[in-house]
Amino acid sequence: MSRLELITPNRAKIIIDDIYDNLEQRIKSSPPGLCPVDLTRAFVQMCHAQTCGKCIPCRIGLKQLSNLLNDVLDGNATLDTLDLIEDTSKSISETADCAVGYEAAHMVYRSITNCRDDYEEHVKNKRCICMTTQPVPCVVLCPANVDVPGYIALIREERYEDAISLIRKDNPFPTTCGFICEHPCEDRCRRNMIDSSINIRGLKRYAADMAGIVPTKMPGNKTGKKVAIIGGGPAGLSTAYYLQLMGHQVTIYEMLPKLGGMLRYGIPNYRLPKDRLDEDIESILDTGVEVIHGLKIGVDIDINDLRDDYDAVLITVGASTDKKLGFDGEDSDGIVSAVKFLRDVGMDKLPDIKGKKAVVIGGGNVAMDAVRTLVRLDHEVVKCVYRRRVADMTALPNEINGALAEGVEMITLRAPAKLEVIDGKLKGIWVRPQMISKIKDGRASVVDSGEEDEFIPCDYLVIAIGQNIETEHYEGAGIPVKWGKIFTLPNGGFSGLPGLFAGGDCASGPATVIKAIAAAKVMAANIDEYLGYNHRITSNIDIPIPNIEDKTYCGRSELSEREAKIRINDFDAVELNMNEKAAHQEASRCLRCDHFGFGIFKGGRERIW
Numbered sequence: 042m043s044r045l046e047l048i049t050p051n052r053a054k055i056i057i058d059d060i061y062d063n064l065e066q067r068i069k070s071s072p073p074g075l076c077p078v079d080l081t082r083a084f085v086q087m088c089h090a091q092t093c094g095k096c097i098p099c100r101i102g103l104k105q106l107s108n109l110l111n112d113v114l115d116g117n118a119t120l121d122t123l124d125l126i127e128d129t130s131k132s133i134s135e136t137a138d139c140a141v142g143y144e145a146a147h148m149v150y151r152s153i154t155n156c157r158d159d160y161e162e163h164v165k166n167k168r169c170i171c172m173t174t175q176p177v178p179c180v181v182l183c184p185a186n187v188d189v190p191g192y193i194a195l196i197r198e199e200r201y202e203d204a205i206s207l208i209r210k211d212n213p214f215p216t217t218c219g220f221i222c223e224h225p226c227e228d229r230c231r232r233n234m235i236d237s238s239i240n241i242r243g244l245k246r247y248a249a250d251m252a253g254i255v256p257t258k259m260p261g262n263k264t265g266k267k268v269a270i271i272g273g274g275p276a277g278l279s280t281a282y283y284l285q286l287m288g289h290q291v292t293i294y295e296m297l298p299k300l301g302g303m304l305r306y307g308i309p310n311y312r313l314p315k316d317r318l319d320e321d322i323e324s325i326l327d328t329g330v331e332v333i334h335g336l337k338i339g340v341d342i343d344i345n346d347l348r349d350d351y352d353a354v355l356i357t358v359g360a361s362t363d364k365k366l367g368f369d370g371e372d373s374d375g376i377v378s379a380v381k382f383l384r385d386v387g388m389d390k391l392p393d394i395k396g397k398k399a400v401v402i403g404g405g406n407v408a409m410d411a412v413r414t415l416v417r418l419d420h421e422v423v424k425c426v427y428r429r430r431v432a433d434m435t436a437l438p439n440e441i442n443g444a445l446a447e448g449v450e451m452i453t454l455r456a457p458a459k460l461e462v463i464d465g466k467l468k469g470i471w472v473r474p475q476m477i478s479k480i481k482d483g484r485a486s487v488v489d490s491g492e493e494d495e496f497i498p499c500d501y502l503v504i505a506i507g508q509n510i511e512t513e514h515y516e517g518a519g520i521p522v523k524w525g526k527i528f529t530l531p532n533g534g535f536s537g538l539p540g541l542f543a544g545g546d547c548a549s550g551p552a553t554v555i556k557a558i559a560a561a562k563v564m565a566a567n568i569d570e571y572l573g574y575n576h577r578i579t580s581n582i583d584i585p586i587p588n589i590e591d592k593t594y595c596g597r598s599e600l601s602e603r604e605a606k607i608r609i610n611d612f613d614a615v616e617l618n619m620n621e622k623a624a625h626q627e628a629s630r631c632l633r634c635d636h637f638g639f640g641i642f643k644g645g646r647e648r649i650w
Contacts, residue, residue, distance in 0.1 A: 066234050067234055069229070070178070070229055070231045070233035070234045070238075071229065072176060072177075073178060073181050073182060074176075074181065075171060076159065076171040077159050077171065078110060078114055078160055078163055079169075080152075081148065081149055081152040082107060082111065082114065084145065085110065085145055085149060088103060088142075088145035089103040089107060089145070092142060093139070095138065096137060096138040096142065098132070098142050098146070099137055099138070099145075102133040102137070102142070103146070105129060106126065106129055106130060106133070106145075106146070109126050110149075113160060113163050113164065114163060116163070118164050122164070123153060123157070123161070126160075129146075130149035130150040130153065131150050132146075133145075134146040134150060159171065176638070177190060177634045177635050178226075178228075178229040178231060178634070179226040179227070179229070179230055179241060179634075180226070180635070180647075182225045182229055183211075183225065183226045183555065184225070184553075184556045184558070184559035185211045185555055185558045185559040186211055186559075186647060186650075187210075187212050188207055188208075188210070188211065188635075188647070189226050190633055190634060190635040191207050191582075191635065191646060192204040192207045192208050192245070193239065193241070193244055193628050194584055194585045194587065194631070195207060195584070196247065196248050197585070197628035197629055198585050199251075201251040202255050203582050204248040204252065205249060205252045206255060206258070206582060207580055207582050208245065209255075209258070209324075210579070210580040210650075211558075211562065211578075212555070212558050213324065213325055213558070214275060214278075214304075214321045214554065214558060215245060215248070215249050215321065216246075216317050216320050217304060217313060217318055218245060218554065218555060219245040219246030219250075220246060220314075220614075220616070221304075221312055221313050221554065222554065222555050223437060223555070224241055224242040226241050227242070231632055231634055232631070235594060236594050236595060236597070237596070237597045239597070239627065240597055240598055240600070240627050243598065243600050243618075243619055243624075244619075244624060244627055246600070246616075246619075247619050247624040249317075254320065257324045257325075258328075259328070260285050260286050260287070260288055260328050261286060261287060261288040262288050263288050263290070264572065264574060265290075266288075266289045266352045266353070267289070267291075267292070267351045267352050268281075268289050268290070268292070268352060268353045268355065268568060269292050269294060269351040269353075270292070270293045270294070270354075271294050271338050271344070271347070271354070271355065271356050271357065271358055272302065272356070272357040272358040272359055272545075273293045273294075273295035273300035273301065273302060273332065274301065274359045274545065275301075275303075275304055275545070275557040275558055276359070276544055276545025276557040276558070276560055276561050277293055277295075277302070277355070277357035277545070277561075278293070278300060278561075279325075279557070279561030279562070280544070280564050280565045281325065281328075281330045282325045282328060282561075283561065283565035283578055284568060284569065285328035285329055286576075286578060287574065289569070289572065290329070290331070291331065292330075292332070292333060292351075293332045293333070294347075295332060295333070296334075296335065296336060296338075297388075298388070299334075300322050300332065301318055301322060302361070303359060303360075304318055304554065306383065306384040306388065307387070308383075308410060309383065309386065309410050309413065309414050309417075309612060310387075310612040310614075311413070311608065311613065311615045312410070314613075338514055339515075339517075343518070344356075344515065344518050344520075351540075352572055353541075353568050353571060353572060354540060354542070355542045355543065355568065356543035356544075356547060357543070357544060357545040357547065357564075358511060358547045359545060359546040359547055360508035360509060360510050360546040360547065360550065362510065363378030363379065363381065363508060363509065364378075364506050364507040364509055365378075366402070366457055366504055368459055368460045369462075370460045371460065373460070373462045373465050373466060374466045374467065375466060375467035375499075376460070376467055377392075377501075377504070378503070378505075379403065379410070379411045379503050379505035380407075380508060382414075383411060383414065391418065392418070392501075394418060394500070394501050395418065395419045395420070396419070396420070396421045397499075397500035397501050398420070398421055398422045398498060399415045399422065399424070399499060399500070399501040399502075399503065400425075400470060400499040400501070400502050400503070401415065401423070401425045401426070401502075401504075402425075402426050402470075402503070402505060402506060403425070403504070403506050403507075404427035404428075404429065404434035404435060405434070405435045405436050405505065407508070408425060408427075408436065409437075409440040409443070411503045412444050412503075413440075413443060413444050415501075415503070416444075416449060416609050417612055424450045424451075424452055424497065424499070425444065425449055425450070425452065426452045426457065426470070427451065427454075428453075428454065428487055429453065429475075429477075429485070430453050431453055433484065433485060443605075447609050452497070454474060454475045454476065454477070454490075455472035455473065455475065455495065456473045456475050456489075457471075457472055457473075458471040458472055458473040458494050459471045467499065467502055468498065468500075469497055469498040470497050470502060471494045471495070471496055471497075472494065472495050472496075473494050473495075474489070474490040474493075474495065475487040475488065475489060475490055476488060476489075476490040507551070508551045509525060510525060510527070512525065512547075515527060520535065520541070520543075521535065526548055526549070526550055527548050528548075529542070529543050529548050532567045533560070533564045533567055533568075534567065542567065542568055542571075544560040544564045545557045545560050545561070562650065566650070577649045577650065579648055579649040580648060584635075584646070586636070587633040587637075592630070592632060598619055598623040598624070598626060600616045600617060600618065601616075601617045602615050603617065
């Protein structure tokens with residue numbers, strides 16, 4: 042027998058690894074709204090099976106927690122049982138010898154202290170109050186509750202115009218979202234249990250391209266009510282669309298030459314071609330929305346004057362101003378905010394910076410938009426400075442990868458320290474080395490590494506560290522402002538200010554376009570109610586019944602991109618659409634959760650709102 046042998050995995054280990062992979066997929070695809078008590082029990086039982094059994098807190102304590110949680114779910118517990126669960130979990134987390142026992146007990150402690158109402162409902166009323174009315178994960182996770190399985194089914198049947206019309210019931214920007222939506226609907230897609238999630242955004246893009254110009258639904262009977270909307274971004278335009286369908290006359294006040302807000306003046310053309318954005322905007326204006334350009338609230342017109350002239354007023358000014366570093370010399374030549382830089386490019390005011398060394402500070406989507414735009418403006422060098430790691434950037438992974446492919450240099454774990462300015466002109470920026478530290482709220486923090494500051498020479502600096510909201514005029518008009526945002530009631534209105542509403546980024550802080558659209562639905566419904574009506578937005582499009590067929594393993598179809606060395610020479614769209622065969626295959630991967638299982642029993646489709 043040889044002294045040493047190569048160890049190969051036996052069949053048992055291969056099977057167990059496969060079970061772990063399957064478990065990971067199921068956890069990834071678990072729908073929102075699961076019972077926290079049931080989920081906590083399952084986690085405790087899994088952890089108990091993984092303990093080494095050497096210490097009493099793990100071996101016996103986790104078993105006792107599992108039994109107590111069973112009592113809660115079986116209706117055999119009292120309020121004293123809940124106190125015992127809390128005390129036991131805290132004791133185990135403080136005395137367990139290893140991370141398995143600590144993490145399991147700590148999760149139970151967090152669950153029972155933060156979800157106490159769910160536990161008490163099981164004890165007092167023998168029922169679960171978790172969200173089970175909408176069991177289709179992609180619909181639940183879409184902020185605007187778009188009927189995702191419905192329009193995917195229509196795409197499979199090649200009914201592209203119907204698919205776009207169905208999307209418009211909840212989202213009047215189908216083409217735009219086909220290009221830039223962050224697609225949270227894909228996060229818990231149940232297709233993950235088999236292979237990977239459906240490419241929902243890609244299918245929306247395909248439907249928009251194939252459908253062409255789809256006629257807009259015509260408004261209902263006119264009510265005679267007038268509504269003013271301040272701001273022509275996605276939130277303002279979406280609210281205007283739905284209010285017009287309800288029969289109200291809407292006038293949008295937009296200070297810039299064209300509508301779209303940050304969609305037009307913040308997102309570069311290579312991500313969202315403006316002619317495609319115009320398709321969505323024109324469909325909104327076709328409902329009869331009136332637009333007044335060139336007037337800024339607080340400068341050219343007072344909000345109280347609008348309140349006198351209109352039956353209701355909505356503020357949707359977005360987050361259109363920049364945040365400062367707070368360094369000396371920040372107003373020098375060659376230093377600009379990402380908001381201003383991207384807006385100028387969006388207005389075709391291209392800065393003459395060819396051949397200069399450019400640096401962008403930040404790690405979000407706006408920072409990626411800025412660096413990739415700078416590359417297309419023919420800079421000698423483009424660098425992105427970020428105080429955390431690439432893995433910690435809040436930008437979408439495909440945006441980061443796109444920037445890297447286009448030649449952007451990522452300088453991470455470097456925090457801005459001061460600016461080097463000579464005779465009013467930027468010469469460079471000093472950065473302070475950082476090191477990764479403790480994880481706080483699920484995200485790794487950074488601290489100074491103690492090393493000397495480093496100098497990065499540059500002629501042009503773009504600051505992309507966040508956006509602010511212009512609130513001075515509104516605060517002066519008596520509108521509540523808190524933490525730099527307009528502070529509204531949950532319905533978007535204000536206490537003591539009848540007929541005045543606010544929503545979108547100016548109320549929530551900078552967010553995604555689909556969240557702005559979701560806010561618009563809320564505001565449209567509540568403004569309609571305030572005006573004395575109860576109009577409903579609905580769709581009468583017939584959704585195809587799915588074929589009974591096996592769902593075999595099948596890879597996800599991705600959108601391809603133009604070659605990096607070619608696309609950096611222009612601002613044409615980077616992404617290429619699917620072909621017909623790929624789109625049909627991708628639509629066929631949908632499991633139709635709206636029709637099968639709980640979807641059919643608990644109402645997998647909301648036809649009206």
